[in-house]
Amino acid sequence: MDLGIRGKRALVCASSRGLGLGCARALAEAGVDLVMNARGAEALEAAAEAIRGDFGVDVVTVAADVTTDEGRARILQAAQGVDILVNNAGGPPPGMWTDWEREDFIRALDANMLTPIALIKALVPDMMARGWGRVVNITSQSVKSPIAVLGLSNTARAGLTGYVAGTSRQVAGKGVVMNNLLPGIHATDRAVSLDKGVSEAQGITMEEARARRCASIPAGRYGTPEEFGAACAFLCSQYAGFIIGQNLLLDGGAMNSTL
Numbered sequence: 001m002d003l004g005i006r007g008k009r010a011l012v013c014a015s016s017r018g019l020g021l022g023c024a025r026a027l028a029e030a031g032v033d034l035v036m037n038a039r040g041a042e043a044l045e046a047a048a049e050a051i052r053g054d055f056g057v058d059v060v061t062v063a064a065d066v067t068t069d070e071g072r073a074r075i076l077q078a079a080q081g082v083d084i085l086v087n088n089a090g091g092p093p094p095g096m097w098t099d100w101e102r103e104d105f106i107r108a109l110d111a112n113m114l115t116p117i118a119l120i121k122a123l124v125p126d127m128m129a130r131g132w133g134r135v136v137n138i139t140s141q142s143v144k145s146p147i148a149v150l151g152l153s154n155t156a157r158a159g160l161t162g163y164v165a166g167t168s169r170q171v172a173g174k175g176v177v178m179n180n181l182l183p184g185i186h187a188t189d190r191a192v193s194l195d196k197g198v199s200e201a202q203g204i205t206m207e208e209a210r211a212r213r214c215a216s217i218p219a220g221r222y223g224t225p226e227e228f229g230a231a232c233a234f235l236c237s238q239y240a241g242f243i244i245g246q247n248l249l250l251d252g253g254a255m256n257s258t259l
């Protein structure tokens, strides 16, 4: 399917691995030139080189921590004038509600709420001026259905969701389409570290931990970065113009609800 975005330019944050990489590859397959970012230069360059070879699009890389002022400044320098913004960063660490202090919340809010808000504020005005833009924020299923050990994530991502709900409706009239993608369990490094947490907490092997987590998903498996990327590319496509401020859950049916 031609998504109608060939020749557009996208910034995909935190995209050397996992879900961000899935989004970058799906956009590149649709003919979108990329600015890719991650903290480690080596993995980032390898991912970019594979994309150039596979899809023939232009890829600029910026090795930087997107959650810092300095990192964001360098990323924004390379990303001026992009048509598409995919917000992503590593998730907060698991823990226990009784242990989190103010500083833990500030770190989580900085990374998973204030960083995407800063990038939206920096890049969306130009999209509005040109009358076309797409923003996809990678959040989490924890926005709809809280995960006990991920209270920092539940909190920060709910804040971003409220911001997007209001802001998306203020920019839609200028052709900017802003939505959130909510991953359930996907087969990435993050999933492996969460499997490890379950394995250690319950005193079971990694295989048992994975089997238990798979059993909680009606689809019977973890999602893949490729299918996550395809959903992202669709929300960035010409066909998504009437989808405003939505929260699309990609969780294999794990959350049991009617709506």
Ligand code: NAD
Binding pocket: 013, 014, 015, 016, 017, 018, 019, 020, 037, 038, 039, 040, 064, 065, 066, 067, 088, 089, 090, 091, 092, 138, 139, 140, 141, 183, 184, 185, 186, 187, 188, 189, 190, 191
């Ligand atoms: P991952 O650990 O597999 O990949 C993270 C990517 O982000 C890597 O490329 C890493 O280099 C980059 N990155 C991390 N922190 C960064 C930073 N501060 N600046 C720049 N780059 C950074 O993670 P993932 O599984 O792809 O998850 C992506 C997001 O989705 C995370 O916020 C995660 O919490 C959330 N999420 C993931 C799942 C899942 O099952 N995989 C489920 C729910 C939510």
